[in-house]
Amino acid sequence: MTNNIVVLGAGVSGLTTAYLLSQDPANKITVLAKHMPGDYDIEYASPWAGANYMPVGKEGSAHHRWERDTWPALKEITEKYPEAGIHFRGTLIYNRKKDQESDTGKWFSELTQPKPWFKDVVPDFKNVPADQLAPGVDNGQEFTSVCINTAVYLPWLVGQCIKNGAVFKRAVFKHIADAADAHHTGQKADVVINCTGLSSRTLGGVLDSNMYPARGQIVVVRNDPGPMMSTSGTDDGEDEALYIMTRAAGGGTILGGSYQKHNWDPIPDMNLANRIMKRCIGVCPNLVKKGQGIEGLDIVRHGVGLRPLREGGTRIEKDNINGVAVVHNYGHGGFGYQASFGCAYDVVALTKEVLRNKTRARL
Numbered sequence: 001m002t003n004n005i006v007v008l009g010a011g012v013s014g015l016t017t018a019y020l021l022s023q024d025p026a027n028k029i030t031v032l033a034k035h036m037p038g039d040y041d042i043e044y045a046s047p048w049a050g051a052n053y054m055p056v057g058k059e060g061s062a063h064h065r066w067e068r069d070t071w072p073a074l075k076e077i078t079e080k081y082p083e084a085g086i087h088f089r090g091t092l093i094y095n096r097k098k099d100q101e102s103d104t105g106k107w108f109s110e111l112t113q114p115k116p117w118f119k120d121v122v123p124d125f126k127n128v129p130a131d132q133l134a135p136g137v138d139n140g141q142e143f144t145s146v147c148i149n150t151a152v153y154l155p156w157l158v159g160q161c162i163k164n165g166a167v168f169k170r171a172v173f174k175h176i177a178d179a180a181d182a183h184h185t186g187q188k189a190d191v192v193i194n195c196t197g198l199s200s201r202t203l204g205g206v207l208d209s210n211m212y213p214a215r216g217q218i219v220v221v222r223n224d225p226g227p228m229m230s231t232s233g234t235d236d237g238e239d240e241a242l243y244i245m246t247r248a249a250g251g252g253t254i255l256g257g258s259y260q261k262h263n264w265d266p267i268p269d270m271n272l273a274n275r276i277m278k279r280c281i282g283v284c285p286n287l288v289k290k291g292q293g294i295e296g297l298d299i300v301r302h303g304v305g306l307r308p309l310r311e312g313g314t315r316i317e318k319d320n321i322n323g324v325a326v327v328h329n330y331g332h333g334g335f336g337y338q339a340s341f342g343c344a345y346d347v348v349a350l351t352k353e354v355l356r357n358k359t360r361a362r363l
């Protein structure tokens with residue numbers, strides 16, 4: 001018996017789900033999407049991400065489980081498939097207690113704890129000795145994490161899916177149920193996996209008004225400072241962030257950023273860009289040559305992406321829309337990569353339940 005599956009969306013959520021589902025030869029998969037790897041668009045979050053693994057899920061939550069379960073998969077890909085564009089990188093996190101109530105401080109509250117749950121997940125976790133902390137920093141930790149070159153990793157996922165027989169097609173849907181009629185076999189899909197990110201807000205049949213953006217602005221530079229770095233907040237505004245990460249395989253260094261909730265503006269704000277660059281040099285002077293300021297940065301591009309946040313958290317559940325079986329996988333905010341495999345494992349389990357029920361109904 002074969003299963004006809006449509007994955008709607010080709011961001012990291014759709015591609016990771018398709019990658020896992022395609023490992024079962026009984027699954028015939030069509031990935032349908034408006035945007036595919038290679039595109040840069042404000043409606044497509046995945047290319048804009050750093051992306052790295054800096055866990056933020058609260059201990060004991062499903063989010064915690066998704067991030068915990070994603071680390072082994074990212075580690076394995078990094079070790080076994082250098083062509084996937086992921087490398088290990090030393091990571092430094094600095095916490096200032098005064099940031100606790102800001103949007104960025106709340107976002108990073110788990111990440112910045114001296115004893116977070118992930119200390120037993122990532123390698124080399126240790127607290128930074130107090131005498132090595134800059135003035136105003138209350139605690140810091142270091143560990144080994146990964147940094148993903150999204151321009152290499154997303155196409156690598158596409159390649160893995162195609163190798164396993166999946167078919168990719170461009171398509172735009174007004175209603176999710178219509179995607180069931182676009183399976184490459186010409187037959188109706190048994191199940192549609194909804195990985196449309198922020199667009200789940202406007203997609204017919206879903207219309208999830210709990211979805212909203214957290215705008216992230218970045219500067220990509222050619223400078224390479226070494227370790228990744230992040231702080232709990234900045235003195236430039238509650239929704240401004242500070243992080244630095246150098247992507248694998250010549251992907252440049254991402255300087256961030258911002259976490260501007262409900263802000264849909266796709267155009268980079270040059271004042272914010274200047275603040276981002278100054279802050280990054282302030283915390284990491286090695287970014288530029290001695291004595292240089294932002295003129296020492298070799299800019300590749302400015303960018304803006306919208307993190308697909310959801311009031312109430314990520315939605316991973318079964319649904320039935322106009323008689324079409326649907327499994328949702330959207331609303332991954334600023335953690336779509338670092339929770340990608342954990343979320344996709346849950347989606348695969350739900351998809352199997354849907355397919356089992358269909359088989360029973362056919363008998």
Ligand code: FAD
Binds near residue numbers: 010308334338
């Ligand atoms: P998307 O990537 O937005 O993909 C949605 C897909 O659905 C697209 O293919 C789109 O074309 C398709 N689609 C939507 N509607 C339709 C329709 N009607 N018809 C057909 N196709 C449709 N995460 C991390 O884990 N680590 C990080 O370091 C990190 N850094 C980030 C930095 C920035 C600046 C930003 C913006 C995000 C960052 N994130 C990070 C978050 C991460 O990028 C997102 O959580 C993730 O990309 C969401 O992926 P997605 O596949 O759910 O959605």
